[in-house]
Amino acid sequence: MLDQIDPTQLEEVTVDISALLVRKGFPETDVRTKAITILLSDIRGFSAIANAHAATDVVALLNRYFKSMGDIITEFGGRIDKLMGDSILVVFGLPESKEDDAERALACAVKMQQAMSELNECNQSLGMPDVFMGIGINSGEVVVGELGSEHYNEYTVIGDEVNLVSRIESHSLRGQILISDQTYDLTKDFIEVSEPNEIEVKGAKKVVKLYELFSTSRPTAMEVPRREERKSPRVPTSMPLAFQVLSGKIVQPERYEALVLDISYNGMMIESKERLAKMSEIKMSLALELFSDKTTTVYARILKSDPAENDFRSSMEFTNISREGQAVIKQYVDQLISGP
DSSP states (O other): OGGGSOGGGHHHHHHHHHHHHHHTTOOOOOOEEEEEEEEEEEETTHHHHHHHSOHHHHHHHHHHHHHHHHHHHHHTTOEEEEEETTEEEEEESOSSOOTTHHHHHHHHHHHHHHHHHHHHHHHHHTTOOOOOEEEEEEEEEEEEEEEEOSSOEEEEEESHHHHHHHHHHHHOOTTOEEEEHHHHHHHTTSEEEOOOEEEOOTTOSSOEEEEEEEEEOSSSOEEOOOOGGGSOOEEEEEEEEEEEEEETTEEOSOOEEEEEEEEETTEEEEEESSOOOTTOEEEEEEESSTTOOOEEEEEEEEEEEEEETTEEEEEEEEEEOOHHHHHHHHHHHHHHHHOO
């Protein structure tokens, strides 16, 4: 039925829905449609960090993160819609839309990523791990209004564009900013981006184009930091690996075996009998010393998994790894590059 509605009549439809709710005994609300830009950020591998450190230390880390990001969001005129665990949902265009909503959202995202280096310096001084953030940005029309009851309510945004920004953010790697086709169309004259990556997302009727943001020239020239982990060399190797698959945030008990074909500072390619779902996560243990039982836990996200003869080859990026484990991998990769 909704597919048959003329988009130009959407505001009239929402008003009718609001009136219907009032007739049914629900409180009257201010429901309307608005064109806004939405930013969603999320700390990569946060569950593993939370499990490895004391709750008080994790809360302190989060508060430092929220304080730093909140200051930047306010600077660029964004409105924090909600905090969801380690995620921040921000809207640009409320209470009133402005012509530069998308422009300010992109600049805000770039400065948020730039601020992560200073935040991690503080984390290191306190003995806490580095944290990395992925960001998704989308623009479009949403329904805006009071949601809830007398027990709890909030002024928030809902709709397909909100759902889409969540899907976009889930595809972002650590240190990345991904933007939708709609946001790209609004800002393409003053930004530098990657070639579009076409993906299929749940709930979307057609393929979605995503662009990685590299830089923007408005309101000032700003560049997204290029993290070493995302541009490191990848070298061939051959070593066994045992791993478990995560379902949501739960580690499943089944253990699988694989062969590592190549490795970089921040990712690897494995060969296994199982085809791993794109964007799924796995858990594995990494030996820190030769002929030693000392290991560190590593989490990784599957970027793609393709058939190869009778097996499947899956490439992945580490989403959470200790500083000690990162150093071991870097040393191993550097040794392979230098030769025997």
